[in-house]
Amino acid sequence: MLLNLRNFIFIIIVIFSCKHSDTPNPQNSSLKCQLVGYKEDDGRNSYESIYVYNDRSVLKEIKRISNNEVIDIEHNNDGQIKGVDWLGSGTPEFFYDSEGRLKKIVTASRSYSFFEYNSKGHLSQSTWFPNGDHGLETMYNPNFESFVSAVISKYNSTLDYSKQQSLVRGMGYTICTKYSVDEKNLTVTEIRNISTFRKFGDRVEELFTTTKYDGKNSPYNSADWRAISLYINMGSLNDDRFSELGNVIEKTSKISGYSGNNSKRSYVYNGDGYPISGKYVDASLSVDLTWTYKCN
Numbered sequence: 001m002l003l004n005l006r007n008f009i010f011i012i013i014v015i016f017s018c019k020h021s022d023t024p025n026p027q028n029s030s031l032k033c034q035l036v037g038y039k040e041d042d043g044r045n046s047y048e049s050i051y052v053y054n055d056r057s058v059l060k061e062i063k064r065i066s067n068n069e070v071i072d073i074e075h076n077n078d079g080q081i082k083g084v085d086w087l088g089s090g091t092p093e094f095f096y097d098s099e100g101r102l103k104k105i106v107t108a109s110r111s112y113s114f115f116e117y118n119s120k121g122h123l124s125q126s127t128w129f130p131n132g133d134h135g136l137e138t139m140y141n142p143n144f145e146s147f148v149s150a151v152i153s154k155y156n157s158t159l160d161y162s163k164q165q166s167l168v169r170g171m172g173y174t175i176c177t178k179y180s181v182d183e184k185n186l187t188v189t190e191i192r193n194i195s196t197f198r199k200f201g202d203r204v205e206e207l208f209t210t211t212k213y214d215g216k217n218s219p220y221n222s223a224d225w226r227a228i229s230l231y232i233n234m235g236s237l238n239d240d241r242f243s244e245l246g247n248v249i250e251k252t253s254k255i256s257g258y259s260g261n262n263s264k265r266s267y268v269y270n271g272d273g274y275p276i277s278g279k280y281v282d283a284s285l286s287v288d289l290t291w292t293y294k295c296n
Contacts, residue, residue: 033274035219037292040237042285062228073228081227094227102227112137113230122181123241126230127174134170144176144193152201168200177208179242186213186245189254207254209261211242217273218243219291237280237287247275265289 034057039048045066052061058079062071072085080100083091090108097103101121105113109131116125127144129137139154141147148171155167176193190208220229220243229241240248253261263282267275270293278289 033217033219033270033272033293033295035291036294037290038219038238039290040280041288041290043288059228084228084231092231094231102230105227105231107131112140114140114142115230116142118181120181120183122244123179123226124181125176125178127176130170130173132166132170134166136167136170136174148201148203155200171195171200172197178205181242181245183245186215187211188213188242188245209254210252211248212250213242213245213247214249214267215246216267216269216275218245218247219274219293237289247278270295 034053035051036053037048037050039046041047048065050063050065051059052063054060056079058075060073060075062073063069064071073081074083074085074091076082078096078100080096081094083093085091092105092107094102095104095106101115101117103115111131112129114127114137115123118124125142125144127140129140136151139147139150141150151167151171155164158164158167172195174195178191178193180189180191182188187210189210191205192208193203193205196202196204218240220238220240225243226241229239229243247265247267249265249267251261251263261282263280265278265280267278270276272295274291274293275289276291276293280287280289
């Protein structure tokens with residue numbers, strides 16, 4: 001994807017408040033359109049993907065035309081994505097809660113990601129543990145502050161120097177991201193808890209980005225797409241993990257002195273409120289976007 005070389009750590013989003021009377025109803029179309037094609041073109045390079053479904057309309061394959069990649073999507077008996085065969089890097093495992101929401105991803109290199117949701121079903125927190133021998137994922141607690149306290153306690157009670165250093169490495173790169181969703185104004189604010197690298201367990205919460213959505217129908221509004229976005233599309237232009245709010249129209253960096261994640265988007269919609277074409281613009285890049293569908 002065009003943005004894969006950009007620093008994906010700076011993700012999610014913008015804001016100008018919109019008047020309530022001007023706010024469209026999220027996902028308001030009665031006609032469901034299934035995404036079958038997506039293309040990005042910046043005038044120099046073009047990237048295109050085709051999405052292939054089985055006879056039950058379950059996504060089974062992503063074909064990336066530009067570089068002849070084929071991503072095979074494996075499903076469990078409930079039709080949920082359980083793994084992705086991609087680039088020979090080993091198949092990750094996907095785990096779900098009783099409500100069918102993605103709760104954990106374990107990569108072949110044993111990196112772990114955990115996900116939490118609020119009472120309305122919006123993603124509210126993600127926690128990433130790097131691969132290594134630290135074992136921090138076994139201590140995971142959705143209350144991240146309690147988790148940090150438990151790890152500090154373990155560090156202080158451990159006499160084995162090598163185990164202490166393993167904890168230091170693991171905690172140094174562990175990231176907890178919290179998402180605040182404003183349904184009225186269709187915005188998501190991202191706050192990240194990261195290590196200061198000054199001393200063990202010393203961390204800080206930083207406001208990273210705010211993203212504004214259009215409230216229209218998103219091509220990525222399905223359970224499958226959340227799993228794909230959180231693994232395959234991370235950092236790309238179709239990384240839409242809040243597609244229930246529509247399509248991204250603006251992102252604003254909240255980090256002082258950093259503007260690399262500021263961008264805007266505009267769309268042309270079909271009669272059912274799905275984007276069929278659009279444009280992404282930031283300080284250094286202008287990209288034409290195109291979607292194709294099979295609509296019922």
